[in-house]
Amino acid sequence: MAAKILIVEDEPAIADLVLLHCKHAGYQAQVVHAVLDARDVVDETLPDLVVLDWMLPDKPGVDFARELRADERTRDLPILMLTARAAEDDKVRGFETGVDDYVTKPFSPKELMARIKALLRRAAPETSDAPLEVSGLKLDPISHRVSGGEQALKLGPTEFRLLRFLMTRPERVMTRQALLDGVWGDHVFIEERTVDVHVRRLRQALEPSGHDRMIETVRGGGYRLKKA
Amino acid sequence: MAAKILIVEDEPAIADLVLLHCKHAGYQAQVVHAVLDARDVVDETLPDLVVLDWMLPDKPGVDFARELRADERTRDLPILMLTARAAEDDKVRGFETGVDDYVTKPFSPKELMARIKALLRRAAPETSDAPLEVSGLKLDPISHRVSGGEQALKLGPTEFRLLRFLMTRPERVMTRQALLDGVWGDHVFIEERTVDVHVRRLRQALEPSGHDRMIETVRGGGYRLKKA
DNA sequence: GTGAGATGTAACAACATCGTAACCTGATTG
DNA sequence: CAATCAGGTTACGATGTTGTTACATCTCAC
Numbered sequence: 001m002a003a004k005i006l007i008v009e010d011e012p013a014i015a016d017l018v019l020l021h022c023k024h025a026g027y028q029a030q031v032v033h034a035v036l037d038a039r040d041v042v043d044e045t046l047p048d049l050v051v052l053d054w055m056l057p058d059k060p061g062v063d064f065a066r067e068l069r070a071d072e073r074t075r076d077l078p079i080l081m082l083t084a085r086a087a088e089d090d091k092v093r094g095f096e097t098g099v100d101d102y103v104t105k106p107f108s109p110k111e112l113m114a115r116i117k118a119l120l121r122r123a124a125p126e127t128s129d130a131p132l133e134v135s136g137l138k139l140d141p142i143s144h145r146v147s148g149g150e151q152a153l154k155l156g157p158t159e160f161r162l163l164r165f166l167m168t169r170p171e172r173v174m175t176r177q178a179l180l181d182g183v184w185g186d187h188v189f190i191e192e193r194t195v196d197v198h199v200r201r202l203r204q205a206l207e208p209s210g211h212d213r214m215i216e217t218v219r220g221g222g223y224r225l226k227k228a
Numbered sequence: 229m230a231a232k233i234l235i236v237e238d239e240p241a242i243a244d245l246v247l248l249h250c251k252h253a254g255y256q257a258q259v260v261h262a263v264l265d266a267r268d269v270v271d272e273t274l275p276d277l278v279v280l281d282w283m284l285p286d287k288p289g290v291d292f293a294r295e296l297r298a299d300e301r302t303r304d305l306p307i308l309m310l311t312a313r314a315a316e317d318d319k320v321r322g323f324e325t326g327v328d329d330y331v332t333k334p335f336s337p338k339e340l341m342a343r344i345k346a347l348l349r350r351a352a353p354e355t356s357d358a359p360l361e362v363s364g365l366k367l368d369p370i371s372h373r374v375s376g377g378e379q380a381l382k383l384g385p386t387e388f389r390l391l392r393f394l395m396t397r398p399e400r401v402m403t404r405q406a407l408l409d410g411v412w413g414d415h416v417f418i419e420e421r422t423v424d425v426h427v428r429r430l431r432q433a434l435e436p437s438g439h440d441r442m443i444e445t446v447r448g449g450g451y452r453l454k455k456a
Numbered sequence: 457g458t459g460a461g462a463t464g465t466a467a468c469a470a471c472a473t474c475g476t477a478a479c480c481t482g483a484t485t486g
Numbered sequence: 487c488a489a490t491c492a493g494g495t496t497a498c499g500a501t502g503t504t505g506t507t508a509c510a511t512c513t514c515a516c
Binding site: 078100101102115119129142143144145156157 | 245336337338346399400401446447448449452
């Protein structure tokens with residue numbers, strides 16, 4: 001399951017360079033040349049990381065970054081900014097929009113790939129224990145409380161971890177194996193069908209507030225936490 | 229009251245990156261480039277957290293970490309190690325000296341900040357002697373008096389420290405290990421089940437005023453002091 | 457429609473967690 | 487020294503949780 005990378009870059013030489021390296025590293029990469037196209041691709045495929053040029057024909061890259069941050073669906077999508085400018089001022093502006101990392105041209109492909117890898121490795125914002133909310137369903141990792149609307153919900157430990165995992169990755173289809181790795185641990189030996197049972201239990205636990213319908217089954221794919 | 233962060237890093241690019249992010253996150257941050265300078269700053273300002281590079285011009289960062297651990301004043305000062313080496317071996321060496329966390333370059337600024345935040349939160353100071361009150365339950369750290377409503381309550385020493393610890397962290401699920409670290413001391417070797425017994429005793433002591441129900445059990449998680 | 461594969465559901469036995477009481481030790485007190 | 491007390495550990499039973507399995511139901515290609 002290779003990570004999907006979207007490259008937004010109008011200079012062909014650079015775009016090709018990055019694309020090539022990404023593919024070589026085993027990622028599923030795709031180039032677009034303008035923000036307009038980028039929006040479409042993000043909507044359709046929801047990539048795992050965006051490599052974003054600062055200067056683009058139709059719109060500055062920072063603006064697009066801001067757009068991504070504004071949308072719940074892409075709030076945590078890692079963004080790596082690519083730019084010729086090295087001025088301190090720009091760095092500040094970049095970080096203020098929530099760009100995750102910053103590479104100035106000319107760059108070494110090796111360094112770029114290392115940073116991409118690092119971002120992907122930690123893409124899962126599981127580390128943060130900020131309260132989560134998806135469409136009225138609230139989960140607080142600190143107090144371990146879950147509520148749907150005004151209704152307090154009672155979850156078992158595994159259901160809690162499962163829901164937390166899903167809420168940090170809304171709209172994303174998670175395979176049963178991915179759920180086992182993420183919720184149970186990387187190397188456990190558990191039947192995939194067990195996931196189904198826990199999804200069922202989680203749905204049951206969410207029923208009182210009606211949020212059980214947020215968990216969609218993707219036939220042949222896995223499960224997905226629907227946003228609205 | 230922003231937390232003070234000291235950054236010990238000789239590579240300007242990285243130092244700036246970290247500094248920028250710290251400031252952006254609202255911390256009071258300062259960069260020094262060598263252990264020699266770091267010592268001075270620590271003595272003068274006693275920061276709340278140190279971001280420490282592994283390799284420094286005058287001395288390895290680990291050595292400085294060891295120094296900090298040896299001094300009573302800085303024994304509990306959180307240290308986050310920054311290193312280019314990814315070898316497992318180094319990680320072990322880092323943790324052995326009492327480094328609290330470890331980030332390998334290249335790193336995602338987002339991840340770094342998340343870890344800094346986590347470390348700062350973990351070190352949340354017990355220090356204040358101000359009287360505590362949570363939902364009608366009152367505790368005075370100075371006179372060691374506890375009362376629920378009009379009812380005066382009688383607690384043993386350990387129960388008192390346990391209650392105080394919980395009252396400074398209401399609504400937060402505390403694992404048994406966290407309670408052992410916080411109430412008994414950081415590295416004691418005591419059975420986790422012992423916590424249960426003391427929670428039981430504390431509940432019994434709170435029973436006269438009915439506040440015993442404030443202490444909730446979180447199955448598979450630990451205990452939590454309910455607020456309302 | 458039919459059949460095969462995928463998913464939902466319920467039941468179950470193994471296991472883990474937790475509350476509680478009892479026990480033991482060492483320190484303190486009178 | 488005896489009595490008391492606080493604190494840590496252990497044992498046991500009640501209850502909750504979990505992974506698996508078997509069977510029901512659904513979906514889709516043919």
